[in-house]
Amino acid sequence: IARAAERPADWIMSCIVGVAGLTPSLQAVQQGTTLALANKESLVAAGPILMAEARRHGATILPVDSEHSAVFQALIGEDISTVERIIITASGGAFRDWPQADLAKATPAQAQTHPNWSMGQRITIDSASMFNKAMELIETKEFFGVHETQIETIIHPESLIHAMVGFQDGGMMAHVGPPDMRHAIGFALHYPERRPLDVARLDLTQIGQFRFYAADEGRYPALSLAREVMRRGNLWGAAFNAAKEVALDRFIAGDIGFLDMAILVEKALHAMDRAELLRGAPRDLTDVLQADQATRERARTINV
Template identity: 40%
Template sequence: MKKIAILGSTGSIGKSALELFDGPLSDYKVIALSANDNVQEMLKQAKKYKPKYIAMLDTKAAEYLKKKLKGVKVLSGLEGLIELAVLKEADVVLLSVVGAVGMVPLLSAIRKGKTIALANKEALIIAGELIKKEVKKYKAVILPVDSEHNAVFQAMQGNKKEYIKKLIITASGGPLKNMPFESFNKISVEQALAHPTWKMGKKITIDSSTLMNKGLEVIEAHYLFDIPFEKIEVVIHPQSIVHSLVEYIDGSVIAQLSNPDMKLPIMYALTYPERRRGIVKPLNLAQAGKLEFFPVDFTKFKAFSIALKAGKAGGTMPACMNAANETAVHAFLEKRITFDKITDIVEKVILLHKNIKNPNLEQILKTDLLSRQAAEEIING
């Protein structure tokens, strides 16, 4: 039995993870849960899974839960998230908090040498260089939850890194893959959120529509697996059956295939190095039919190119790019800007930024704040 702390339990990853405790992980124990401010969902989860600890980022939400729940230690704010991230009792910390706020709990867990199932890509994007150093220093373990990185992780098992020729990360192409670039200024929020394959949170779904998500995943893969950018390739695969591939120097290509369901990579990250009988529908290749692969249209999906450039620049540039993108995406979701302006805003903020090489945590956080402010100024005109 393992004891699991889930940071971000009311989001799509957190909810999918908790479903596993009703079936294949019924012998595991949920020891801690955290959320932003969704008190009603947290009340349901607390009553069902009976954690010892709960942390709410929103202090009012935490106060409300303290009155409603007995026998549970309720914490609040960023300090509460940090306390859960470093719990001695937790065998694995599932970090699925969305956005840059996940970086501090992640670093805290790393510095305690924890095993972390990482579903927050932003933390690794904005502080990849720092996180990489800290993981090595404190002998922490990061297990990827993202379906693509989890697939790469599985395809690398039993092989030496020097045998790898390249990583091939697949992208569904999102809901707009067949839409002409000229119509991007007319795309509605509802259209951009209508992902053909995955059920995800709103922010990541918009990132999938711009293909920013795939650019972020390339940066993430670079830091997770210590593979140079020039050895990471992205291909469009509309069926979302092949989640990623690893090509080796002898010409062999090893891939991980499954029906698209986030419960599979979540479970593998939580049970590693074991495997459990899952609740994911088995893959029938004859029924799946054709598996197609296409190159990325760099002209149409500028956000992908912007993310790659920021990743290769390193330093504080990825933090700047990520902050500007988060701000622009939220503005689009609030219908304050048109879809095509998301990428334009990110590009403008990057041009204003003076990159700092080998940044410390304070410099990264300052870059994040200033880049959000710069993006807001551009949005507000």
């Protein structure tokens, strides 16, 4: 796949799951081409490296996550320095309405049923645990270059408002559309033009209302972990993603419980920090992949 990404192309889309998508993403931007990026891990694990390589080679990166595509579209014609806040919405996943006490008993089969989106097994479970949203918070910081304190997330059960941008004059821009990835992909494919897309047109009179709830970081500890990662910087993003991938593997395998995933990630991060393996900004891809591998080795053996 990395060799394929080295081939000349006008437009490349990276939608590989996991840190496996990082090397092809870097290969793509080093061509100076347009990269439509749906691989979260590229920005979470190596955001500064990827963005610097894109600038160096004159490449264009277009976000394909629905939330980041929404932010990108809301910012067209705007000055990023006038932005006060970026709000990323979350559906709440499969367990949005479950009592907190029941989450410890949740199974992989229950976690991989999403109320709104049709996605693969891993990302659907990450949505239920909010690790997916945690990754998106980090992505927002890396792609748009805003401070951690400017990024928020809220629960929006309808999944129709994908993101909102608040400006210093008090105004807000919201991107509204059906929960259909064809929109974000189509926008990136045709950018800077808008072309007709065969997606549902919303009837606001039938929708009736948009609901919003606070995202409780006590219920969703992945969100508070993401904030620590953003504050710490350096190799914390690479370690966070690696530990998250191992935690998900272990949950799917039945080795740990649903709530144990966040505990495992936190323990792995702090073990790596105590070993002084996350300090210093990554110089290149090798630094990132070494932190990734070292974190995986620890995360596979941590007891929760």
